[in-house]
Amino acid sequence: MDGLTISNANRFLETANLDNKNSKIEMNPSSSSQEAGPSFAATLKEAVNNVNQIHLDADKKAQELATGKTDDIAGVMLASEKADIALRVMVQVRNKIIDAYQEIMKMQV
Amino acid sequence: MADFITGFRVSGSGMAAQRARMNTISSNLANINTTRTAEGGPYRRKDVVFESMPDAQSFGEVMGATDPKSDFQRVQVTDVVYDKKAPILKHDPTHPDANDDGYVAYPNINLMEEMTNMIQATRSYEANVQAIQATKDMALSALEIGR
C-alpha cells in the first residue's frame, strides 16, 4: 500500500470481499438453516449511501435557504449539523477499518 | 459597490443629517420668545432641507455610476432655510421692543411642532444607529469564516 487513503481502502474492499461467493470467512448459506446477513461490503456501501443522502438533504435545505424559499433556520442548521456528525462518524469508521486491515496484514502466515 | 464601507458612509450621513436637524430644533426651542436679534426683528424659525445624493467618492465613480446596482444614496443637508411665516404680533405697549402701534413681534414657533420634530429626529437617528450596528455586526462575522 503506497498510502492509506480513502481510495485505497475502497479498492481494498472491492477486490477483497465483493460478494458472498468469494468469501471464505462467512458461513455457507446452504449448509445451515440460518440466513447469512448481508456482506460487509454491502453494509458499508449502504452506510456510505446513507451519509451521502444526509449530505444531499442538507445541501438542498441550504440552497432553499439561500434562495429564500424557506425561512426554517432551525431545520437547516439541524440538517447541516447531522451531515457534519455523519461525516465524522464515517471518518472514524474508516479509520477503524484501516486499523483492522493493518492488524490483519501484520499476521504472519 | 457591495461592501460594508458604503453602509457605514450612508448610515453615517443619515446620523449627521439628523444631528444637524436637532441643532436647528434646539435653536428654535431656545429662541422661542426672542424678540430681538442682530438682524433686527424677532427670531425667525430655521429648518433644514434634506437631499439625497449618490454615494460616490471619486470623480471616476461619479462619472461611471450610472449603474443602478451601485446607486446607494447618502443624505445631505443642503440648506438651512428661514421660515416664511409672519411673526406673531402681541399687543404690549410696555415691552421695550414694541413698535409704534404697541405690538411686539414674537417668533412664530409652535412648541408642540418642535417637540414632535425633535422626537422624529431622535427616532431617525436611532434607526441609523441600528443600521450601523447591523453593518458592523455583519462585517465582523464575515471575518469569522474559517475560524
Next chain:
Amino acid sequence: MSNLFDKTSDALATALRMRQMRHNVTSSNIANAETPHYHAKKLDFENALASALNMDGMNSMATSNEQHFATGGKPVVSPEIYENPDIAVNNDGNTVDLEKEMSALAENSIMYKTALQLINKKMAALKYAISESR
C-alpha cells in the same frame, strides 16, 4: 478536484453577496427616511439565484447560451434594484416606511449570518476530512 467546492457553496456565497447589497439598499432607505421626494428602493435576488441554480435538477448548472459548458462554474446572479411599489406616501413625497425598513434590516442580518454559518460548517467538514488521515 472541480467538485471539491460544490454548487451549494457557490449558492451560499452568492447569497451572502446579495444580502450585503440588500443591506446597503436598506441602509440607504433608512438614512433617507426624511428626504423629500425620495422613493424607497428594494433589491430582489432570490428568483435570479434560484433559476441560476436550476433548482429542479441538482446536477447541472443552467447556462445562458447553448455553446457554454455547464461545468459548474459560479452562477452570475444580477440583483434587481427597483423602487418599492408598496408605497406609504408621506406628505413631502417620501415613500420610506421606517418600521418596514428596520424589520427588513433585522431579517437580512439574520439570514446573512445563517448563510455564513452554513458555509463555515461546510469548510470545516472539508478540513476535517482532509486532516484526519491514517
